[in-house]
Amino acid sequence: MNIEDYKGIAEEGDLRAIRALAGRLAGKKMLHVNSTAEGGGVAELLQRIVPLLKNLGLDVRWEVLKGTRPFFEVTKSIHNSLQGKGVHITRQMWDEYESVNRKNAEAIDLDADCAVIHDPQPALFIEYKKRGTWLWRCHIDISMPDRVTWYFLKNIVEKFDGSIFSVSNFAQTVSIPQFMMQPSIDPLSEKNIELSEEEIARTFEKFKVPMDKPILLQVSRFDPFKDPLGVIDSFRLVRKYHDCRLVLAGGTATDDPEGERVLNEVLEKAGEDPDIHILLVPPFSDRDINALQRGASIVLQKSTKEGFGLVVAESLWKRKPVIGGDAGGIPLQIIEGVTGYLIHSVEGAAYRIRQLLENPDHAKKMGEAAREHIRRNFLITTNIRNYLSIWLALEHKGEKVIYI
Amino acid sequence: MTQGANVNGTFKFFECFAIIRLTGRRASDILEFLEILKTISTESIFHHMHQYFLKPHIIPPEFPNDFAVWTAETLGEQNLAEALANVNPFEFGDIEALRAELVRIITEHLKRYPPPRPALPGREFLFNEGVTIVLPTGIEAARLHDFVRALKEVDSSSVYFHFYEARLRLGKEQDDFTQFLDSCLDCPGLAGRIKSLDPYMYSTEVLRAKIIRLIEEAL
Incomplete structure (x- = not known):
């Protein structure tokens, strides 16, 4: 799978931008972490984006947090609570969340120039950051979160260098830069290719x-x-x-x-x-x-x-x-x-x-x-372009016009 | 002129795209909107007055700036929307002057009419900013006929960058095209005709076609 396969499908301007950005970032290490290898939009997106980024010359890894059933019960409650469905997250639940995050963060190589942590499940990995630009990628609707849950999560999120939301309306008042990036589909994936x-x-x-x-x-x-x-x-x-x-x-x-x-x-x-x-x-x-x-x-x-x-x-x-x-x-x-x-x-x-x-x-x-x-x-090419651009923008903090 | 656009009498075309930075500030009625407008960054004002020209549209919105669109569609205040749509940012030396005009229009409106309805939840105005990423295209021109040929070839974002972004956001007196035609190709008449175009009335593609026609007429 190669970015050139998208010629004639995606916007030509996006392909030119990707080539230029990849030229700037070639050889650098990028790490993606989420909590499921299969099922759901995030895993699907990563299955497609990671190989394309690798083929562009970036050193990309995708790690999946290994959770226990109680951990996923907790993170599902956090998820629902952030989406406004009032669920109280108890001290015991936060302890389970911390424990699984710690065990995973200690087991995974977190060395990267850019780490993208997807959703709340592995967000506490930020406590184990070694170096580089760390981005919290929020895929869920947190426009009307339970205030107490958000208070605790905000303290974690604000340790990142930047955050990315899928929709402007999901943005919160936080002290770190927030970007909007719409997710995308891959027209060449099994899910979207033409069928007879x-x-x-x-x-x-x-x-x-x-x-x-x-x-x-x-x-x-x-x-x-x-x-x-x-x-x-x-x-x-x-x-x-x-x-x-x-x-x-x-x-x-x-x-x-x-x-x-x-x-x-x-x-x-x-x-x-x-x-x-x-x-x-x-x-x-x-x-x-x-x-x-x-x-x-x-x-x-x-x-x-x-x-x-x-x-x-x-x-x-x-x-x-x-x-x-x-x-x-x-x-x-x-x-x-x-x-x-x-x-x-x-x-x-x-x-x-x-x-x-x-x-x-x-x-x-x-x-x-x-x-x-x-x-x-909404094609994957725009998504790749934006990931690389946001990474670059955070390396050029404060600049509103960035020349490649 | 924009950094690197004119090198030794050769015009180098750049193209661009924007990534959206969220400020987290939102207005749910006209008074909140006005208060935020007074203090929001100039980057945010530029973004909301111009993203229409950079973004591809299947169906273009009724008005070419986000402030007018929100006022019309969400607040249902058509006359205020029309006044905001009628603002030509090129008439102002910088974005602070543009901000003052937008504030004046809304303040005058509030003196004359009762405040419009608030936005429904989820339809608040969300103040964003753009970060522009600029790429060299490798396309350049040193003579007028090369210039018009290149202008036909480049991505529409190139027209956007050299015309709108260069002039207002980067604080130039002229857009890059006009300045190059005037100073390097010694075509002050043509430059003047391009400068007098009303670019807030059309999409970037239409603007490109109009500039091309003016140059071809001059050739």
Whole structure:
């Protein structure tokens, strides 16, 4: 995998910038640390970005924090609390958090010119910093955090050299520089490459989903913030007018113990309805997800809280209009009425689904605009360019115009 | 002229992109907005008055600066938005003077009309700054016909950088193009015609086309 493979797909200006930046940083050590090797947007992003950075001549490593089940229970609580769902983090929980961070930080080589620590789980690695520029990359929505949890985390975050958020609205008042960097999709990954009609049909057949009527699709973890139960309610409102199917496809990540409970609630709500298909998709099913997105008529992402919601960009890239919740990074991807619709309720989702099912030509036009919007703004090449630029900007603190 | 743009009578084209730095300051109504506007960095004002010209748009927003767009779309205050959109930053010697004009417009509006509704949660104005990363393109020109050919070839961010960024952010009296045409190619008439363009009325691509047409007419 090489940056030159993106010629003709990505913006040429981005490719030129990457080559120039990589020339400046070649041979330097970069370290990424997160808490899961598979499942979820962060791992997916790193799986693609790390090899590309290596091929650009940087010495890049990706380390995964090894957590215990109690640790992930704690970090899930911290995650929920930061997203505004009040969970009190007890002293004992913080102790578990510190203990796992310490053990991991001592076991991992933290020597790097630039270390990028993803999300709160390994944030305490900063206590073990040896040298270089350290960035805290926050992928989650912390615009309305629980104040006590944020107070403790802020004390950790402010020890970094800089922080990166996916959406401006997630920024907090902190003493370190904060940057915005939208995450991205890789058009050449298994999840996004072009597929033949035959392969798409085979995939639907494999999942026992007949393609005999329009298909509504939501791909997401079984997580309450993705509102899969609300999606079923919207589907039932739509079905009074349109004969269609609903596919809810998702998995659970290793750091998400809540997933199983939500999945059971979804299965119960779907009941015996033959037009609702709940697909538990294992990690590394990227090609299957790709086919499901390509075979869908309309894609939903009815999140009530969202980090960025990369799955929206994936679907838009495949020329699918997306109906999404007005949360996190979704409004950056859905231009209202141009690439899809933003909704705020079960009824809103139902109304917009009906509107698109009634007007397939309009949906097609939206799909074309959707693809171009993603091409210009949300491809992996822009992401790589921005990582390298932010690193450079922190090495040129105070400069507002930096010449390469 | 921008650092390195004119070397011994040869114009060297640069291109650029911006990374966004977040200030964490946000306004949820016009009074908060006004208070922050008075003290926010000049970098932030420049960013919100110009990012429209650097960013690619599928559907361009109604107004070319973020202040006007927020005032119209979020506060629903169309007449204030129109007044803010009508500001031409090139009329001001520096960003402090531009800031004073923006503050004056909003203050005058508040004297004449009741304050507009506050923003809904999640729709606050978020004050950001841009850090510009500048790259050499390797494209250069020493004569007018080479210059126009290069102008057709470069990325639109190059036009943005040499025109908007050079003049206002870097505090020059003229944009790089005008200065080069005037001082190096001895084309004061052409430089004057380019300088008199109203660049806040079009996208960077349209601006590029207009400059090219003026040069081709001169050739």
